[in-house]
Amino acid sequence: MNITVTPARSPASEDQSRTRPSREEAEAAVRTLLLWAGDDPEREGLRDTPARVARAYEEFFAGYAEDPVEILARSFEETDGYDEMVVLRDIRLESHCEHHMVPIIGRAHVAYLPAGRVVGISKLARVVEAYARRLQIQEKLTAQIANSIQEVLQPRGVAVVVEAGHQCMTTRGVHKPGVAMITSRMLGEFRTDPSLRREFLAMAGRRPLPEA
Ligand SMILES: Nc1nc2c(ncn2[C@@H]2O[C@H](COP(=O)(O)OP(=O)(O)OP(=O)(O)O)[C@@H](O)[C@H]2O)c(=O)[nH]1
Numbered sequence: 001m002n003i004t005v006t007p008a009r010s011p012a013s014e015d016q017s018r019t020r021p022s023r024e025e026a027e028a029a030v031r032t033l034l035l036w037a038g039d040d041p042e043r044e045g046l047r048d049t050p051a052r053v054a055r056a057y058e059e060f061f062a063g064y065a066e067d068p069v070e071i072l073a074r075s076f077e078e079t080d081g082y083d084e085m086v087v088l089r090d091i092r093l094e095s096h097c098e099h100h101m102v103p104i105i106g107r108a109h110v111a112y113l114p115a116g117r118v119v120g121i122s123k124l125a126r127v128v129e130a131y132a133r134r135l136q137i138q139e140k141l142t143a144q145i146a147n148s149i150q151e152v153l154q155p156r157g158v159a160v161v162v163e164a165g166h167q168c169m170t171t172r173g174v175h176k177p178g179v180a181m182i183t184s185r186m187l188g189e190f191r192t193d194p195s196l197r198r199e200f201l202a203m204a205g206r207r208p209l210p211e212a
């Protein structure tokens with residue numbers, strides 16, 4: 001199977017064909033959108049909005065500057081031989097759909113089977129964030145989380161399930177609230193052993209999605 005790890009990407013420094021616009025240019029683009037929506041960017045309530053939107057985008061898309069390989073690099077071997085499944089359930093996930101740039105809200109469940117080394121559990125949640133805080137489709141997000149854990153930690157297997165609501169399907173377009181998209185990526189023993197997969201899915205459970 002083809003496993004690739006998507007690293008941090010710095011638009012300005014790594015891809016010379018794309019220069020990162022300045023903050024002023026980004027704010028001017030927001031002003032254009034406000035005008036295009038039919039409002040007056042100079043009225044009091046909107047005057048600071050371009051700067052606010054730029055700051056919000058820095059938060060929404062902070063993942064481009066994060067390197068999941070670096071996040072996962074610190075691991076521990078002193079586990080007294082612990083080799084059972086480690087599961088992190090219900091990791092809150094906030095992403096943005098790459099087609100409409102509106103929120104994808106849900107949660108991820110991440111499991112791995114240690115092969116000698118374990119990783120700090122917060123690092124698994126940080127990897128979810130590093131990939132979620134980018135423009136995404138859910139399939140790619142799910143694969144990226146699993147691939148990076150497999151590549152860096154080299155466990156006997158990795159399982160990732162993502163359940164999320166897509167606001168591009170609720171607040172616009174087809175307008176279907178309450179629809180959950182569920183994606184999974186199973187690697188190593190989770191892929192070859194159906195009973196392990198069942199054990200993980202039973203732990204992940206099925207509960208209502210968080211409010212979008
Ligand atoms: N597979 C997949 N599709 C997604 C995801 N997020 C959004 N989409 C879909 O991407 C598609 C983009 O379709 P287009 O026809 O190009 O865009 P559109 O005209 O805005 O489509 P509608 O949403 O149907 O109005 C839509 O069907 C979305 O529902 C995702 O994470 N995975």
Ligand SMILES: [Zn+2]
Binds near residue numbers: 099
């Ligand atoms: Zn969308």
